[in-house]
Amino acid sequence: MPKTKTPPQPVVVGVYLDPHALVHAAESARDRGFRGLDAIVPYPIHGISEALNYKPSWMPRITKGFFFAGAAAGFTFEAWSMAVAWPINIAGKPFVSVPAYMPVTFECGILCAGIATFAAVLMAARLRPRPNFVPIDPRFTNDRFALLIPYGEEGPAAAQACLAGTGALEVYEIAS
Amino acid sequence: MSTQPAVAPQRPVPAPLEEPPIYRADLTLTKVTEDILAPVFAKPTRQWWTAFLIAAGCFAIGVAAVVYQLIVGMGIIGIQWPAMWGTYIANFVFWIGIGHAGTLISAILFLFRQRWRTAINRSAEAMTIFAVMVAGMFPLLHVGRTVIAYWLFPYPNQRHLWVNFRSPLIWDVFAVSTYATISILFWYQGMIPDLATVRDRIAKTGFWKKFYGVISLGWKGHAKDWHHYEVAYAMLAAIATPLVLSVHSNVSTDFATATAPGWHSTIFPPYFVAGAIFSGFAMVVTLLVIVRYVFRLEDYLTIDHMEMMNKIILVTSMMVGYSYFAELFTAWYTSNVYEQYRFYGVHFDPHFWLLFHGPNAAPAYLMWSCNVFIPALFWFRKIRRSIPVMFILTLFVSVGMWFERYTIIVDSQMRQYLPSSWGAYRPTRWDYAVLLGSFGMFFSLFLLFCRFVPVVAVAEVKQALRRQVGEPPAPQPAMEEVNA
Numbered sequence: 001m002p003k004t005k006t007p008p009q010p011v012v013v014g015v016y017l018d019p020h021a022l023v024h025a026a027e028s029a030r031d032r033g034f035r036g037l038d039a040i041v042p043y044p045i046h047g048i049s050e051a052l053n054y055k056p057s058w059m060p061r062i063t064k065g066f067f068f069a070g071a072a073a074g075f076t077f078e079a080w081s082m083a084v085a086w087p088i089n090i091a092g093k094p095f096v097s098v099p100a101y102m103p104v105t106f107e108c109g110i111l112c113a114g115i116a117t118f119a120a121v122l123m124a125a126r127l128r129p130r131p132n133f134v135p136i137d138p139r140f141t142n143d144r145f146a147l148l149i150p151y152g153e154e155g156p157a158a159a160q161a162c163l164a165g166t167g168a169l170e171v172y173e174i175a176s
Numbered sequence: 177m178s179t180q181p182a183v184a185p186q187r188p189v190p191a192p193l194e195e196p197p198i199y200r201a202d203l204t205l206t207k208v209t210e211d212i213l214a215p216v217f218a219k220p221t222r223q224w225w226t227a228f229l230i231a232a233g234c235f236a237i238g239v240a241a242v243v244y245q246l247i248v249g250m251g252i253i254g255i256q257w258p259a260m261w262g263t264y265i266a267n268f269v270f271w272i273g274i275g276h277a278g279t280l281i282s283a284i285l286f287l288f289r290q291r292w293r294t295a296i297n298r299s300a301e302a303m304t305i306f307a308v309m310v311a312g313m314f315p316l317l318h319v320g321r322t323v324i325a326y327w328l329f330p331y332p333n334q335r336h337l338w339v340n341f342r343s344p345l346i347w348d349v350f351a352v353s354t355y356a357t358i359s360i361l362f363w364y365q366g367m368i369p370d371l372a373t374v375r376d377r378i379a380k381t382g383f384w385k386k387f388y389g390v391i392s393l394g395w396k397g398h399a400k401d402w403h404h405y406e407v408a409y410a411m412l413a414a415i416a417t418p419l420v421l422s423v424h425s426n427v428s429t430d431f432a433t434a435t436a437p438g439w440h441s442t443i444f445p446p447y448f449v450a451g452a453i454f455s456g457f458a459m460v461v462t463l464l465v466i467v468r469y470v471f472r473l474e475d476y477l478t479i480d481h482m483e484m485m486n487k488i489i490l491v492t493s494m495m496v497g498y499s500y501f502a503e504l505f506t507a508w509y510t511s512n513v514y515e516q517y518r519f520y521g522v523h524f525d526p527h528f529w530l531l532f533h534g535p536n537a538a539p540a541y542l543m544w545s546c547n548v549f550i551p552a553l554f555w556f557r558k559i560r561r562s563i564p565v566m567f568i569l570t571l572f573v574s575v576g577m578w579f580e581r582y583t584i585i586v587d588s589q590m591r592q593y594l595p596s597s598w599g600a601y602r603p604t605r606w607d608y609a610v611l612l613g614s615f616g617m618f619f620s621l622f623l624l625f626c627r628f629v630p631v632v633a634v635a636e637v638k639q640a641l642r643r644q645v646g647e648p649p650a651p652q653p654a655m656e657e658v659n660a
Contacts, residue, residue: 019642039399042205042373043642044636054425057407063415081330081338093342103347103426107354110419114358114412118365121408127368127393131386138376140397141369144204150351 008175011038012156013136014147015170019045022145025050025166029149032162038148040140062120063113066088070112073104136174179479185489188510188604198292199641200475207375208476208641212632215471218626223470231619235638238613241606242317250320252606258587259601264318267614268582270455271311273448273577275359276420277456278304282362283416286409286512291643292484294636295476298370299467300460301363306621307459308356310614317610344429351426358419362412365405369635375434422504424448431584437514439587440505447499451580454492454547458573461485463622465567466632486560491572493551496580500544518591522583532599533543535590539579546576 016022022039026048029037037052039045082088083095093100121127140146147168149159156173165172245252255262278300285293316325328349330339339346370391378385393553395401425445432444461482468477507519509588522540552570553559560566586601625631 004572013212033642036209040397041402042397043369043401043639044402044406045399048399052399054400054403057404059404059407059411063408063411068417076274077330078341082341085338086336093581097342098313099344103344103422103429104350106418106422107347107350110415111354111357113415114354117408117415118361121365121405124404124408125395125398127395129390130394131389133375133389133392133394135372135376135396137610141373141376141395144208 007151009036010153010156010173010175011148012159012163012171012173014149014166015139015168015172016145016147017143017169019048019145021167022147023047023051025147025163025168028166029147029159029162034149034162036150038150040136040146040148042143042145045145057059057124059117059120060123063117066116067113069110071105071109073112074108077108078104080152097127110166111156150164189478192626198294198480199478199637200537203475203641205638205641208637209377209634211473211475212379212630212634212637214373214513215626216628216630217377221470224623224627228620228623230624231616231623233613234616235620236613236616238610238616241609241613245606245610246322250253252604253610254363254601254603254607254637256598256599257575257595258264259586259593261318261585261589262601263586263603263611264314264606264618266578268311268314268318269427269448269581269585270344270578271307271314271614271618272355273309273424273455273581274280275304275307275355275456276424276449276452277357277460278302278307279355279362279416279420280456282366283413283420286413289415291486291640293554294482294633294640295462295478295481296464296485296632297636298363298629298633299464299631300456300624301359301366302625302631303456303460303463305356305363306625307456308352308359308616310618312352312356313614341542342498344426344433347426348430355419355423358412358416362409362416363514365409365412366633366636368393369397369405370630370633371395372397373634402590421449424452431588436588436592437512437518438503438591440582443499443502443506447496448546450495450499451547451577452490454489454496455577456571457485457492458570458577459491461489461566461570462574465563466572467626469563471626473632476637479494482563482566483557486554486566489551489570490554490560493547497548499546500548514593518588522587522656523593532603535587535598539583539587542579543583546572547580550576551612615646 001015014025016025019041022041023045026039028038030051030053039048039052041048079096082097087095135141135142136148147163149162152160160171253262253264255264270593278297281300282297282304286297295384315328316322319325319328326347328339333334339349362601372389372395375385375388375392378388412453425448428448431439432441464477464482464485468474491506504519504523507515521535521537523537525537527536530536550569553565553569559569590599592598
């Protein structure tokens with residue numbers, strides 16, 4: 001099935017110097033009924049997720065799920081290889097030596113959980129090598145905070161007014 | 177009848193403890209970016225080249241020794257019956273231990289919300305990775321037939337044989353490879369936003385712009401990305417914490433599950449982990465003293481941070497000191513003649529001046545003095561806060577910890593149960609060359625790291641700085657979700 005690419009939606013960008021101002025602006029825009037809000041920040045700001053109505057991240061479920069799956073797979077493989085594939089009597093120990101299998105079981109769980117969590121971050125943030133990457137504004141990875149409000153047929157005026165009214169230093173439009 | 181007053185007198189409420197500032201109050205976000213990224217953009221200095229060439233030269237000596245060993249065989253190094261585990265295993269245990277401080281700083285201190293870690297975690301994590309890489313080579317060299325070292329892993333093979341999962345040596349294979357993988361992922365994930373900062377600061381197009389574009393993976397810094405990123409970072413920290421404790425515990429079981437006197441002890445896992453953290457922190461301090469001086473990062477790697485690390489060195493020094501004492505005490509108290517022969521021999525052998533010439537007390541004297549007595553100087557605040565003194569003391573710790581590993585591993589094999597199993601171990605020049613090469617490899621990699629990526633976590637420093645200047649108390653969603 002061919003991939004369908006959503007056309008870029010135009011957004012109004014408000015640039016802030018202070019993270020408090022950004023959080024207040026996001027809350028204000030949310031309360032005024034703007035939807036699809038986004039922010040770009042140089043470091044994580046506490047309070048912005050609530051202001052933008054983000055649900056709790058699903059990362060912990062990935063980590064926990066893959067930990068138990070990895071650990072179960074590790075233990076199953078140990079038991080299979082030692083007791084089924086080629087059982088060898090080693091010092092009279094049981095073929096399924098549960099305590100002795102625990103370290104590898106644990107390490108398999110951790111390995112799977114770690115790789116899955118990292119892969120989930122790559123997917124969630126859509127990260128991939130981009131040699132020709134062009135940032136919206138290089139200051140957003142340095143010292144400026146941006147609030148992005150998408151607009152449709154109604155035009156950018158309302159969003160611009162909202163951003164200007166919340167102390168944005170600059171307001172401009174881009175095609176997202 | 178009670179004579180208590182109807183209303184209890186109110187106690188004065190103590191003022192809440194205030195955290196001392198972590199960074200200078202006048203630092204701005206732009207200045208943080210510029211200061212930390214300066215070494216990445218600047219051309220390497222003459223000092224950097226000098227250090228790199230020396231390190232690379234040492235590495236080359238090690239490589240030459242390894243190549244020679246692979247050609248002519250294991251006979252050139254010092255191992256001989258009964259001491260078949262020599263400096264290679266001591267180096268392995270030593271370097272794995274060095275790596276532990278990085279994970280402790282990045283994961284455990286993160287979970288404990290120690291914000292001063294933001295200055296040091298990047299370089300400490302890098303140190304972990306390079307130390308584990310160096311450590312991982314030694315078992316491969318030690319097995320002798322290095323080209324078939326992949327037999328250590330369970331893989332489908334023609335003879336349908338599998339590895340013995342009850343063996344601690346196989347636990348090590350899994351523990352060390354998992355540790356290396358998770359450390360690299362944790363380090364790289366933490367670095368992605370900073371690499372994006374580097375990418376966005378490179379003005380001109382060309383190779384380096386593309387290079388940082390590739391390794392920063394198109395990071396934009398959207399709030400949604402940070403939202404997942406922070407939770408994922410906390411989850412990685414949560415799994416790295418038990419991992420780091422398990423790795424050196426597993427390494428210690430290589431010895432503790434054997435019956436040799438001096439090895440067969442239940443104290444080994446905590447003893448090894450404490451020693452690992454101790455030696456790792458010493459190495460972090462040694463490296464950071466150089467880094468803060470060479471790259472002019474005194475505003476970020478402050479004297480307060482160095483003092484914090486010295487306090488951890490002091491605490492872990494007491495832990496290892498307690499372990500040394502407990503081993504000696506156990507040998508005496510149990511009246512086990514084999515343990516006593518081993519421990520009294522290690523500590524009181526009269527030929528202590530014959531370092532590296534068979535069984536003698538010199539390594540143990542170095543171990544006690546460098547790991548227990550000399551670090552006790554960190555009880556004094558002036559010494560904890562003196563850069564030259566801490567540099568020298570941490571070098572002593574590194575030396576002492578290597579000799580601790582040497583004592584544990586080699587001495588026990590020289591003093592086994594039967595007189596026919598007594599013997600002498602003496603490293604050869606090839607052992608020394610490979611040891612030198614391991615330091616060369618470690619420092620070469622560390623110097624390259626300093627050259628190409630920010631040595632301090634820019635985004636994390638900014639976050640800590642911002643909180644310090646009055647951001648409202650954080651709701652800390654990441655940890656709440658971890659607990660949930």
